[in-house]
Amino acid sequence: MKSPDSTLALQYLHEAARYFSRTEIARRLGVGPSTVSRWLSEETAPKPYVVDTLKSMLQPFGSSGAQADFTFIDLFAGIGGIRKAFELNGGRCVFTSEWDSYAQKTYHANFPDGMPIHGDITDVDEASVPTHDVLLAGFPCQPFSIAGVSKKNALGRAHGFEDETQGTLFFDVARIIQEKRPKAFVLENVKNLQSHDKGRTFDVIIRTLRNELGYHVHYRIIDGQHWTPQHRERIVIVGFREPTPFSWESLQLPDKGEVKMKDILHKVDGSEPWLEHDGNRYFDHEKQKVNDKYTLTPNLWQYLQDYAAKHRAKGNGFGYGLVGPDDIARTLSARYYKDGSEILVAQKRKGPRRLTPRECARLMGYPDSFEIPVSDTRAYKQFGNSVVMPVFQEVARIVKPWIMEDGFVPVIGDFFTDEAVEQQEATT
Secondary structure, eight states: OOOHHHHHHHHHHHHHTTTSOHHHHHHHHTSOHHHHHHHHTTSSOOOGGGHHHHHHHHGGGTTTGGGOSEEEEEESOTTSHHHHHHHTTTEEEEEEEOOOHHHHHHHHHHOOSOOOEEOOGGGOOGGGSOOOSEEEEOOOOOOOOOHHHHHHHHHTOOOOHHHHHTTSHHHHHHHHHHHHOOSEEEEEEEGGGGTGGGGHHHHHHHHIIIIITOOEEEEEEEEGGGTSSBOOEEEEEEEESSOOOOOGGGOOOOOTTSSOGGGTSOOSSSOOOOOTTTTTSSEETTTTEEOGGGBOOHHHHHHHHHHHHHHHHTTOOOOOOEEOTTOOBOOOOTTHHHHOTTSEEEETTEEEEEOOHHHHHHHTTOOTTOOOOSOHHHHHHHHHHSOOHHHHHHHHHHHGGGTSTTTOOOOOSGGGOHHHHHHHHHTO
16 A cells, blocks of 8 residues: 555656656656656555655646745755755745856756746845745855944934845845745854854844844754754744744754764665666765775875874864764765865775765755766765755744745734734744
8 A cells, every 4th residue: 555655756756757758757866767667657656755856847837836835935045955845845936046056057957947046146136036925045144244333323313224234145135025025934044143243143133034124033043963963053043924823842853863874874785776867976886885086095084183183182172073874973064075074984994985975965854866966076065055954844844834825814812912922032
């Protein structure tokens, strides 16, 4: 008996077969054409993870777009991790902005819907942005200049977010929110945003969102370690145009440590899946081993050990991060391409190795159907700058009820007086 997830996957698969050859479907899903044939003939059940890729493939034909529960825009999109999470919860992307051309290449490969990617967000006219239910943005952390604000304060003049945030990329997020007034927004940033510039940066952001734009704002730090074997804390800021009973208490967090490095590392016991779009690029399927180029040279390994020893002698905290199959990794950074020292995989009878880009994708919670069309160096940067996708899949799940037409109504009565709103926001 097929599971409901497999049944849904089969429905999308049959729909995709109306528009694509089995070879093309197989290429997009990272499986062999014979596997697709077996799924279509129901000899075997398709894997549930193929649903999100099939939905993306079908969007240009209206097959999945017509069924969308809500719409969203994807700003500072990177390679689309937040988009994929919200699509899995029934959303449809109507606008994308990402300036990096290599990230655009990866994005296009995984969202082949023909939608243009707008480059520099500072050149985007906010009035031209399509109407949407949710604004998504993982904007960079930048300090705000207070010179102009201080001068206006001294002169007794009023000032708004245009004065405080002008020249930063958060300003572009704020001006689009002000123009389009979406039902909600979800913003992502590094944990240190709260302490950046002695807390002034975060204060301006929250004050802008609450006081200037009039949204009901909730924020929380979430560790990706609940879903993947990586300690990765990020702050998530959620805002609603109207009061809602939204609460972070609805967040369902799997126990930390349940997923280990062995769950994302290439399998050398013969169980590593063959991915058409990877081939033998990262893993030699004939020899059943990770390609040698990912093993550190003896000189580099010795240098890292000496460098760590020197810092330990000085009482500093630098050190490489050597992990085994049952460990949890440090945070993957965009600098991983340099020497890979933050996450090194221990190997028997030889020096450690870097993670492969496919392992980095898994570490960030991306399915194996996610294509990596760029060089290793670019891939390391892209995944290091990305989000742990399952984090935002869960965030999307708890945000969704309050943006649906039947659920998005101002809450009235004693439960949500102005005092109650202020008390709730003060604790989030």
